[in-house]
Amino acid sequence: MNIESLVRTIPDFPKKGISYKDITPLLQDYKVMEYCVKKFAEQIDSPIDKVVGIESRGFFFATLLAKELKAGFVPIRKSGKLPYNTLKEPYDLEYGQDELEIHEDAILKGEKVLIHDDVLATGGTAKAACNLVERLEGEIIQCNFLIELTFLEGKNQLEGKEILSLIKY
Numbered sequence: 001m002n003i004e005s006l007v008r009t010i011p012d013f014p015k016k017g018i019s020y021k022d023i024t025p026l027l028q029d030y031k032v033m034e035y036c037v038k039k040f041a042e043q044i045d046s047p048i049d050k051v052v053g054i055e056s057r058g059f060f061f062a063t064l065l066a067k068e069l070k071a072g073f074v075p076i077r078k079s080g081k082l083p084y085n086t087l088k089e090p091y092d093l094e095y096g097q098d099e100l101e102i103h104e105d106a107i108l109k110g111e112k113v114l115i116h117d118d119v120l121a122t123g124g125t126a127k128a129a130c131n132l133v134e135r136l137e138g139e140i141i142q143c144n145f146l147i148e149l150t151f152l153e154g155k156n157q158l159e160g161k162e163i164l165s166l167i168k169y
């Protein structure tokens with residue numbers, strides 16, 4: 001299946017100079033979503049306790065993947081959205097700055113964690129997510145992404161982590 005053809009590139013969104021990868025066409029077909037979930041799942045060879053999805057586009061596949069892997073789902077959200085006690089991590093992204101949060105009881109010490117997001121760009125977001133999981137003493141088994149913008153070298157931020165991306169630009 002050619003999933004790359006279902007990613008739409010929007011020039012100068014949300015800021016001039018950014019070539020935005022829009023995954024919404026890919027989400028419109030449940031067979032494509034099934035295919036992606038299968039592709040992710042077949043490259044995870046140890047049991048997973050929690051799949052962590054990063055707000056907001058990371059949530060789409062993280063919940064599907066959690067169900068497929070018979071794991072729990074944990075949201076990492078942007079500042080001020082989670083209602084209970086949280087841990088916070090500031091981060092930089094390709095077009096700005098923000099802060100991510102996780103509930104303090106979302107991951108138990110030693111739990112095996114898969115981190116998912118739609119896009120790995122500069123890696124700031126994924127790195128902050130890894131820091132949050134590791135502060136809760138979760139063990140990160142893999143970080144996976146639908147899309148990796150290799151020219152931004154986000155992988156360098158995730159040294160020592162297993163990384164999987166279905167589509168690379």
Ligand SMILES: O=P(O)(O)OC[C@H]1O[C@H](OP(=O)(O)OP(=O)(O)O)[C@H](O)[C@@H]1O
Nearest residue numbers: 055056057093094120121122123124125
């Ligand atoms: O590797 P980085 O340079 O950190 O960028 C990747 C992040 O940027 C996008 O999220 P965005 O902050 O645009 O939020 P959204 O998912 O809510 O649209 C994307 O979904 C990743 O989370």
Ligand SMILES: Nc1ncnc2[nH]cnc12
Nearest residue numbers: 019020021022094119121
């Ligand atoms: N170019 C891009 N397209 C979509 N999401 C992104 N997140 C960071 N950079 C992005």
